[in-house]
Amino acid sequence: MIDSGLAIYKRLLGYVRPHWRAFALAVLGFVIYAASSTALAEMMKRLIDGIQNPDAAFRLFLPLFVVVMFAARGLGTFLSTYFMAYVGRSVVHTLRCDVFNHMLHLPGVFFDHHSSGHLVSRVTYHVEQVAGAATKSVTILLREGLFVIGLLGYLFWTNWLLTLLFLTVTPVIALVVGYASKRFRLLSKRIQHSMGDVTHVASEALSGYRVVRTHGAEAYEKRRFAGVSEENRRQSMKEALTKAITAPIILMLVAISMAALVWLAMAPALLNSMTPGEFVAFITAAALMIKPVRQLTEINSEIQKGIAAATELFGLIDEPAEQDAGTRLPARLQGEVLLDDVHFRYGDDQPDVLHGINLAVKPSELVAVVGRSGSGKSTLASLLSRFYSPTAGTIYMDGVDIAEYQLGPLRQQIALVSQQVTLFNATIMGNIAYGVSDPDSVAVEAAAKAAYAHEFIDRLPNGYATQVGDNGVMLSGGQRQRLAIARAIFKDAPILVLDEATSALDTESERYIQKALEYVCKGRTTLVIAHRLSTIERADRIVVMEQGRIVEQGTHRELLRADGAYAALHRLQFEDVA
Numbered sequence: 138m139i140d141s142g143l144a145i146y147k148r149l150l151g152y153v154r155p156h157w158r159a160f161a162l163a164v165l166g167f168v169i170y171a172a173s174s175t176a177l178a179e180m181m182k183r184l185i186d187g188i189q190n191p192d193a194a195f196r197l198f199l200p201l202f203v204v205v206m207f208a209a210r211g212l213g214t215f216l217s218t219y220f221m222a223y224v225g226r227s228v229v230h231t232l233r234c235d236v237f238n239h240m241l242h243l244p245g246v247f248f249d250h251h252s253s254g255h256l257v258s259r260v261t262y263h264v265e266q267v268a269g270a271a272t273k274s275v276t277i278l279l280r281e282g283l284f285v286i287g288l289l290g291y292l293f294w295t296n297w298l299l300t301l302l303f304l305t306v307t308p309v310i311a312l313v314v315g316y317a318s319k320r321f322r323l324l325s326k327r328i329q330h331s332m333g334d335v336t337h338v339a340s341e342a343l344s345g346y347r348v349v350r351t352h353g354a355e356a357y358e359k360r361r362f363a364g365v366s367e368e369n370r371r372q373s374m375k376e377a378l379t380k381a382i383t384a385p386i387i388l389m390l391v392a393i394s395m396a397a398l399v400w401l402a403m404a405p406a407l408l409n410s411m412t413p414g415e416f417v418a419f420i421t422a423a424a425l426m427i428k429p430v431r432q433l434t435e436i437n438s439e440i441q442k443g444i445a446a447a448t449e450l451f452g453l454i455d456e457p458a459e460q461d462a463g464t465r466l467p468a469r470l471q472g473e474v475l476l477d478d479v480h481f482r483y484g485d486d487q488p489d490v491l492h493g494i495n496l497a498v499k500p501s502e503l504v505a506v507v508g509r510s511g512s513g514k515s516t517l518a519s520l521l522s523r524f525y526s527p528t529a530g531t532i533y534m535d536g537v538d539i540a541e542y543q544l545g546p547l548r549q550q551i552a553l554v555s556q557q558v559t560l561f562n563a564t565i566m567g568n569i570a571y572g573v574s575d576p577d578s579v580a581v582e583a584a585a586k587a588a589y590a591h592e593f594i595d596r597l598p599n600g601y602a603t604q605v606g607d608n609g610v611m612l613s614g615g616q617r618q619r620l621a622i623a624r625a626i627f628k629d630a631p632i633l634v635l636d637e638a639t640s641a642l643d644t645e646s647e648r649y650i651q652k653a654l655e656y657v658c659k660g661r662t663t664l665v666i667a668h669r670l671s672t673i674e675r676a677d678r679i680v681v682m683e684q685g686r687i688v689e690q691g692t693h694r695e696l697l698r699a700d701g702a703y704a705a706l707h708r709l710q711f712e713d714v715a
Contacts, residue, residue: 145447149267152228159220164279166216171283173209175291178425180206182418217280225272233264236450242458245524249483254337259453262332266325266446274439281429288422295419321441324376329446331369338362391430395423460526461544470535470550472631472662474498474521479530481516490516491685494530503658505665505673507706508682514666517682518634521664522551534632552625556637558617560609565594566601569623581627587656588623590616626657633657636666670710679703
């Protein structure tokens with residue numbers, strides 16, 4: 138994590154570099170704006186001095202000066218506002234894409250420890266905080282900052298001694314701004330975290346609205362949401378209080394220095410050394426500094442918000458991605474799988490959930506893994522796809538350590554169908570051919586027919602062009618599961634993992650899916666994680682797990698005759714039903 142605000146801004150400048158031309162035009166606009174605004178003091182000087190000795194040239198020059206000054210100011214405003222917004226939004230777009238792209242490559246352990254609500258908040262709310270620092274704040278900082286520099290230059294040129302006296306209050310202002318900056322950054326971090334909580338609670342309650350309503354938990358969720366929203370409000374009010382106190386203090390310091398300046402400027406010795414126009418111009422320039430100084434103090438909170446948000450975002454970008462040291466590019470695998478003394482734990486401080494797993498699966502073999510909940514079945518399936526890496530032991534595919542394969546191409550060799558089907562808010566065709574930009578409609582339809590999904594798809598209003606809704610909300614559980622199987626068939630991977638693919642279905646849906654699975658398993662190495670033993674009786678081999686260990690393996694008949702753990706599970710599901 139980066140703590141220095143300056144270091145954060147240097148890193149953000151790396152995102153500005155590709156847009157340096159637009160940034161240069163914006164800076165040119167700021168310079169033009171500052172110069173034309175500073176010229177107002179010079180206009181006052183020439184007006185006062187010219188009134189005393191008016192002539193024809195003065196009458197022509199002054200109106201022309203006013204028109205040119207405001208035209209230049211308008212040009213500077215346009216250049217600075219438009220091109221700074223262009224740079225700012227480009228930086229935000231690139232940063233948002235970098236954060237999202239990096240999250241797609243983070244290891245499974247990272248997602249185990251972070252809620253989706255907090256992660257979505259970083260892509261949305263946090264990035265918008267950076268947008269405030271990158272557009273509005275930088276615009277005011279450069280525009281008003283250059284204006285202040287221009288006014289100070291003019292004041293030094295008019296009377297350097299008085300200007301030095303005017304600047305004696307600067308160190309005090311710097312101390313106030315420094316304290317406020319630290320306070321703003323601390324509060325901004327708290328606000329961003331509380332916004333993550335708001336997003337998390339809201340997404341949980343809205344996505345699980347059926348559970349909320351059937352349990353009559355509306356009042357509970359309202360209280361929970363009100364609690365996190367109240368925390369966000371409290372932190373925001375602390376920030377508002379800091380801003381409300383800081384700005385008047387700085388303005389009062391500037392006002393005191395202005396009052397002292399006027400008092401000194403009206404001293405007879407100084408008045409005699411300045412023309413009336415110079416005196417008015419000096420006071421005008423000093424007075425013009427109040428507005429930009431006020432704006433500069435007010436944007437401090439926005440800048441600190443941006444720094445705090447960028448710190449979080451860069452911290453996320455710096456999270457190590459999934460380890461992918463593999464160099465082998467696998468051709469189509471034969472599907473031979475070997476687990477050699479595999480151990481696994483979810484964290485260094487956690488106990489092992491898999492203990493010395495040894496399992497050999499032949500190409501095209503159908504192996505079922507059964508056991509009680511928590512026995513390590515799904516963890517075993519996750520290791521094959523390298524969502525996690527073994528803490529000890531090795532997994533081989535076609536005789537090669539899977540760590541030697543390139544990660545993306547390896548996963549292309551594995552199709553996964555789980556109990557919790559993930560569908561995207563896209564068309565039926567887009568879900569079956571997920572990840573393919575221009576799918577072959579004939580191949581998609583063939584996959585749907587093989588998964589016994591074509592019949593219900595054909596009855597939908599728009600067929601394969603029907604939008605399925607958020608996570609397939611428009612479809613039944615069996616229909617969603619058949620789409621997931623169609624997706625696996627379309628992928629045509631040599632290794633298939635079925636993780637509790639039929640456990641939550643009714644009898645009719647299960648019958649359809651069993652037929653589909655018989656098709657999809659042909660010629661593929663298949664690992665079936667099963668709870669319902671009726672679905673795996675035809676497996677070539679059944680592996681029984683208990684507490685992270687393989688305790689039995691054999692065919693359905695062999696295991697029943699052995700009268701061990703599998704037979705006990707079988708009796709629980711069938712013999713005790715009567």
